[in-house]
Amino acid sequence: MRKQFLYLCLALVVTKTINAQVRGTRIGYIDMEYILQNVSDYSEAKTQLELKAEKWKLEIDTKKIEINKLKESLKAERALLTKELIDERETEINFLEKESLEYQQKRFGANGDLVNQKSVLIKPIQDQVFTAVQDIAERLKYDFIFDKTSDLTMLFAAKRFDISDQILRTLNRIEKREQLTKKQQKEAEARESKEDAIDENPALAERQKLLDEKKATREKVLEDRKLLQEQKKKEFDDKRKQILEDREAKKNGTVSANVKKEDTPTNLTGNNVATEEAKQKQADAKAKLLEDRKKVLEDRKKILEEKRKKILDDREAIKKAKEEKLKENTNNN
Structure with a gap:
């Protein structure tokens, strides 16, 4: 009985070992810096923290400038001061330097405000990342998942083992679900299931990539075709x-400048040149004929205008003569 039990245990161990060898060890890694840069909450908080750090640096620089001024003043006036005054000023300078150093350590030291606030800022996101890593590792059967930015030295890491984008998708899902309606949540879950299926199946992922590339190519062809149609139109x-402009120009007795320009033969040879x-x-x-005709019409119009003016002048002269004669007869009577 004991032998049978030992044989059974041995068989289970061998089977498990063989399965592990057949399946192979699955390894992945994440890039924590990349993940943090793409998390909106972290980016906003980091910007605010950087503004605080700049303010602290400005305060430290201001104190250093004040201390340097005191040192320069003491150096310039040392010969005129008593020993007691010199000691008093040196004590003041030493106190300010010590105070400035303590303030610098308080803000930027190993346990300073900057480090502490950065830890407070990053910890919630790290917790979310670790939870997402565990979920993905269990779901996709990963044996090891490393952090590329940790103290662990990674001499080389193939991009296909990087699951940072999957982590970001998981984090974004959690954030978006809180703002979605039930219907939108169902649609999001269906979309997430499709994305998870692609992540779990490399062949499916490759197929999806090819489909996306074909879709992008087709959209580009359609866009180019649309642009060509618009250009032809x-x-x-x-x-x-x-x-229409040429017709209008001919109707008005002028020739369009564009017609002259387009009709000028350029880069033509042989019969084409002669034809052009x-x-x-x-x-x-x-x-020229149209221009001459226009000139004749203008001359004729001018002559008619002169005749009309002469007739009017003659009429005016006759009228004046009659008025003078009538006036003369009236005076004689």
Whole structure:
């Protein structure tokens, strides 16, 4: 009976060892600095703490400047002071230096306010991170999870073993759940389940990555196609606008400057050059004809205006003559 029990225990140990060897040791690591930088609460609190530290540094620098002024003053006036006054000032300077050093230690020492407040600030987030690490380790069957920023020396760590983003997702889920409605929570849980499935299955993660890349490529193609269509539409609208302007210019008896510019042959050779030159000459001749016609019309208009003015002047002269004659007859009577 005892032998059978020993054989059974031995078989269990061997089976467990074989399973462990088949499965392999699963290792991951986190980057605590990266996680902290991407936690909004920590970033805001860290900014406030840095402002406090700057204020403390400014106070320390101000005290140092005051002490240096006292030292310079004592150095300049030492020859004029009595021994008692010199001792008194030196005592005052030593006291201020000691006070400044104590204040500096209080704020920036090993157990100073900066270190203590930073510990208070980081501890709640560290606790959340450790809880998230334990959950992920149990769910994804990790054997070891290290902190890249700890005292442990890591000479090399492949990016695929970094689970920092998974930790951040877990922290963000906890924060967002408090602000969601029941319906939104269900949708979030479904989305989280999908993300967890991707994390648990590397092949699925790779497939999802390929799908995302294809989706991004397709969206880029659609965007490029849309831009091309908009460009073609703009070119068509510009061309249509130019045609309308040319028609309007011809109707008014002028030639559009754009037409002249576009009709000027550039970078053409052979028959194309001759054709373009002929077109240009024809356009110039037409423009000259229109210009001459316009000049004739202006001259004719000018002549008519002069005739009209002469007729009006003659009428005015006749009218004045009649008035003078009538006035003369009246005077004679």
